[in-house]
Amino acid sequence: MKPIQNLFLVFATMALLSACKDNNQSPSTTSTEVKTEATLQQTGQAFIEGDQSTTVLSIAMGSKDHTTLVAAVQAAQLENVLVNAGPLMVFAPTNEAFAALPEGTVENLLKPENKDALANILKYHVTPGNYSKDFLKKFKKLGQANNDYVKVEVVDGEPRIGGAKILGSVKAGNGIVHIIDKVLLPPTE
Numbered sequence: 001m002k003p004i005q006n007l008f009l010v011f012a013t014m015a016l017l018s019a020c021k022d023n024n025q026s027p028s029t030t031s032t033e034v035k036t037e038a039t040l041q042q043t044g045q046a047f048i049e050g051d052q053s054t055t056v057l058s059i060a061m062g063s064k065d066h067t068t069l070v071a072a073v074q075a076a077q078l079e080n081v082l083v084n085a086g087p088l089m090v091f092a093p094t095n096e097a098f099a100a101l102p103e104g105t106v107e108n109l110l111k112p113e114n115k116d117a118l119a120n121i122l123k124y125h126v127t128p129g130n131y132s133k134d135f136l137k138k139f140k141k142l143g144q145a146n147n148d149y150v151k152v153e154v155v156d157g158e159p160r161i162g163g164a165k166i167l168g169s170v171k172a173g174n175g176i177v178h179i180i181d182k183v184l185l186p187p188t189e
Contacts, residue, residue, distance in 0.1 A: 054173050055082060055172055056086075056090045056172045056175050058083075058172075059172055060082075060090070060092055060177065063092075065179070066093075066094065067095055068093075071110065072106070076115055077115070078123075083174065086175040087128065087129055087130035087174060088127070088175035088176075089127040089128070089142075089178065090175065090176070091166075092177050094167070096181070097183050100183075101183055121184075124144045124145070124148055125144070130175045130176050132176070133158075133169050136161070136178075137152075137159045144186075150184060151163075161178070162185075164181055165182070
C-alpha cells in the first residue's frame with residue numbers, strides 16, 4: 001500500500017474506535033451531569049464554556065453600562081441569537097437609556113408573562129450586517145430582526161438610528177455593537 005493510503009487507514013480506524021463507546025457503563029462512571037430546570041433552559045452555543053471568539057453578546061455581558069440590556073436578553077432567552085455566526089449589528093442601549101423609560105416599564109417587561117413583548121423590543125435593536133457608523137449614513141431605514149424597519153437620519157453629520165445617537169462602536173467576531181443613548185421601541189400597530 002502507498003503511505004497516503006496507510007495514513008488514511010490509520011485515521012479511519014482511530015475515528016471508528018473513538019466513536020465506539022461502552023454503553024454498559026454504570027451511572028457512577030459516566031460524566032453525565034444531572035440537569036436541573038435552569039440548566040435545561042441554558043442550552044445552545046451561548047452557554048458553551050471555554051475560549052470563544054468575542055461575540056456581540058460577550059461584549060454586552062462584559063460592559064458595566066449594559067447590565068439592564070443583558071438582563072433583558074436573558075429574560076427573553078435570546079442569548080443564542082446573539083452568538084450566531086451573523087454578521088449582526090446590535091444597537092445596544094445603555095443603562096441610562098433604559099432608566100429614561102417611564103417608571104416601571106423595564107420591571108414590567110422583565111416579567112415572564114411579557115417575554116414575547118420584550119423579545120420583540122430587543123429584536124428591534126438587531127439588524128443583519130456589520131456596518132460602521134459612517135456607512136450607516138447611506139441608509140434611510142434598516143430592516144430589523146423583528147421584521148420592522150427603523151428610520152436612519154443624519155443629524156449634524158452623525159447617523160441617528162430611530163432617533164438614538166451612536167455613542168461608540170465595538171467590533172465583534174460576529175458583527176458590531178453600536179452603543180446608543182436611547183431604547184428603540186418598535187412601531188405600534
